[in-house]
Amino acid sequence: MTDRKPLQLRLPTDLKAWVAAQAAKNASSQNSEIVRAVRERMERQEAATA
DSSP states (O other): OOOOOOOOOOOOHHHHHHHHHHHHHTTSOHHHHHHHHHHHHHHHHHHHHO
16 A cells, blocks of 8 residues: 555544454454554445446
8 A cells, every 4th residue: 555644533442452462352443443443344335236
């Protein structure tokens, strides 16, 4: 990913805890986990409209 734009994101406490747990489980950053989750959702939506 060469073009990155900063985004301030406010998450509910339970969602923030889940992201942190997933990041720890996968030895990745919380940012990476959020990107992964959004991309998975994007792919599912694109597949459903194809």
